[in-house]
Amino acid sequence: MENVNISFDEMWDKIMECDRSYDGLFYTAVKTTKIFCRPSCRSRKPKKVNVEFYETIPECIEAGYRACKRCQPDIEHCPQIDLVRKTTGYLLNHLNKRIVLQDIADHVGVSAFYLERLFKEEMNETPREYLEKIRIDKAGYLLRNTKRTNLEICYESGFQSPSNFYKAFRRVKNCSPGDYRDSAGIKESCDAMD
Ligand SMILES: [Zn+2]
Numbered sequence: 001m002e003n004v005n006i007s008f009d010e011m012w013d014k015i016m017e018c019d020r021s022y023d024g025l026f027y028t029a030v031k032t033t034k035i036f037c038r039p040s041c042r043s044r045k046p047k048k049v050n051v052e053f054y055e056t057i058p059e060c061i062e063a064g065y066r067a068c069k070r071c072q073p074d075i076e077h078c079p080q081i082d083l084v085r086k087t088t089g090y091l092l093n094h095l096n097k098r099i100v101l102q103d104i105a106d107h108v109g110v111s112a113f114y115l116e117r118l119f120k121e122e123m124n125e126t127p128r129e130y131l132e133k134i135r136i137d138k139a140g141y142l143l144r145n146t147k148r149t150n151l152e153i154c155y156e157s158g159f160q161s162p163s164n165f166y167k168a169f170r171r172v173k174n175c176s177p178g179d180y181r182d183s184a185g186i187k188e189s190c191d192a193m194d
Contacts, residue, residue: 004055005093010141011053014039021123021133024085025092027054027073029065036060041071083108084122087115091131095138096158101127135159136172143181150177 004025014022020040029036030046036054037043054060057067057074067074086108091099104127105112119127139157142148151162159165169177 004089008053009145010138011039012048012051013141014137015041015051016045018042019137021088021130021137022092023073024076024081025055025089027057027060029054029060029063034065035068036065036073037068038071038073041068041073043068043070080118081122083110083115084119087119087127088123088130091127092134095131095135096156098158098160099131131158132168133172136169139165139169139177140173140180143177144184153177 006026011022011026011028015028015037018040020038022039024038026039027036028039028041028046029052031050031052032046036057052063054063054065060067060073087104090104090107101112101116105115108115110118116126119125119130123130125133135157139153139159142153142156143150146153148156150165154162154165157165159168166176169175169180173180175183
């Protein structure tokens with residue numbers, strides 16, 4: 001599994017939303033309880049200062065953490081899950097590139113047809129739908145936390161044109177990127193961290 005290319009603050013956002021899309025790509029370890037969880041775990045949320053993130057289960061265990069009994073990050077229910085995780089990891093790391101299904105299939109070493117069917121069974125969405133969702137997530141994060149223009153964010157999130165970006169953003173978030181940014185308020189201090 002390649003390392004996932006997202007920041008601490010983005011991972012923090014995912015766990016606040018209990019977002020299942022990122023399960024298997026990183027783990028939340030809570031220093032006070034010594035427990036590690038999936039991003040989607042619905043247990044009470046830790047304080048941000050008590051959290052560290054790891055990309056693999058062996059790293060969590062090495063650091064002295066035990067698996068959460070509620071979300072059971074150490075137990076996967078589908079034997080083909082590795083393939084799905086390789087796919088989500090690949091998409092996350094390449095979301096600003098132009099990606100076709102065959103690229104992913106080549107990367108994970110199966111046919112495009114098989115990959116799409118398996119992915120849909122496990123994630124209830126196609127790889128394309130998943131990719132659009134994580135692109136919108138990235139755009140939302142950049143809108144909230146940076147002063148980059150809508151156009152910059154459009155391309156940085158992997159959309160091919162502003163019209164695609166606006167259409168997809170509105171479909172998922174029910175508002176325009178500009179309104180989303182206004183309603184979130186821009187955090188001035190975050191620019192320095194990019
Ligand atoms: Zn948990």
